[in-house]
Amino acid sequence: MTFARPDPLSALGTPSRIPSWASSVRAETFEDVAFFSGAALSHLHFVLEREEVPRALLRDRLALRAAEACVAFSGRPERAAELRDAIHLLRPGDLPGPAGETCLEWRRAAERPLSVKALARALPGIEPGQIAIWLDAGRGAPVTRAAMVLEAVQSDAPRAPALVLADAALAQALGWAHVVPLLAAGLKRADLRKQGDDLRLACHRALLTSAVEALRLAADLTRRAAHLEAVTPKLRAKAAGAAVEMLLTRDAVAPAALPLPDRAARRLCDRLVDLGAVRELTGRDTFRLYGV
Template sequence: MIYATDSFDKLPHLPAWVTAGRPETPEYVAFLSGAALNHLHLVLSQHAVPQTLLRARLALRAAEACVTHQGRPKRASELRDAVAFLQPGDSSGPAGEIYLSWRRAVERPASVKALRRALPEIDADQIATWLDAGQGPPVARTAFVLQAVLADRPREPATALILADAALAQSLGWNHVLPLLALGLRRADLRKSDEELRLACHRAILAAAVEAVREGADLARRAARLKEVGPKLRAKGAEEAVAQFLIRDAVAPTSLTSLRSDRAARRFCERLVDLGAVRELTGRDTFRLYGI
């Protein structure tokens, strides 16, 4: 049942020593990034964390970072708008396409086929070749894949970062891509190579894993609240509608097709806001989006 409440207050806490101070040596940076990844792995194993939603939320942040790397910064709200109301045949624009690539990359279990869906302009054999380029421990392999893709496509940092995060997920035995590198790497880091790039990846993963742990804990708390109010919702199709908020970063009322009408969907979303279970994300009076 979707309304069963998991205990979010028992999530393992990130040890303070992981984030205390600034590591100075490459060995210590590597140690801390490994510790942060290990803790993130524990958090991802908790049922209280809505993992699909966590990946979707991090995909939005990764897209925001990638668009900034390309010199045309867009806020998360603008990226949401670029894709939320697309109709068949509409163009989302360059920034929207980057966001769609990240969304598709995290939606399905990581595979060459799934990554080809996220990056339709790239041949599947080329994707497989890049993913096989890296060797060694997870972060070293990730940096190698990142460098290989950037060498071939220097103007496509989003492509390189998606495939590098895919390599990291495969190395760690994760079923899905979890956006991390884009959250922590700076634009200047993408011009580095070899040992300097590996060190930058360790630093980025350390910062991003800490952020992902915090985001996971926050979403677990918000998801618990949504599940708590679920039994109070009497509308026909309410359970299916609530489920959408647990897997999607932003929900337009018109997409809640299990409810009777668009008007009923809008009232349903407003009811969830009144109950403190979801937030209105746009600040607009029309074309609103909601999320936990």
């Protein structure tokens, strides 16, 4: 007797939907907000353990959202489209600019397994010893630890590294192998001026919002990744498998980055768009970027 392989969409459907009482009820007290954010993080933890979830792709897309928030906090105008261009269309010797560098910091922090060494590589200019000291500043429950690290770093470092390290502290406390960018996209600029219990409350609120959005994104990317894997056997290019693997792990890919000659890479991307497996992200006729 043979059994059909479970549909990853239906398998992911239930845990990806946070209970309505945790996402629709307006929490007023600190205890309620902390309870609801814990429920959202618990659901996200469960989803991140699922093999069918394209976790590297999810982290990379969340990193883009975090970078967009941090760039906005600094008063710069760049948004997701400009950030993608800044990092994916760089030529050898070009500099990404301040906004692009923020985006690169988030991507580097999320792509490697979490460690002080990896964070130092992601945040050039900050000594590993200083990173270790900041991460040790957090004590208590996961969100409390993240808030304490955020408060400690902000007095000495720019906001983007502070939020990267706060998410790193959260991941450490939750036992996650990688940084999952969550806090920046949920916080407001005014929240970054808060301290103590006020900052902890803001972090709980931010994580409730961001975790729910991350769950929705995980479900969407899982569906899209499953479709991309399903159409891969239809591709004739010799390096199509390697190209698909890149698309399954990165928010966006330029054809020139694929392990194919330029014309073959562009044809492959157009073929995948025709198959509904990837999207062209820029809306341009040239200098295009593609993503799941």
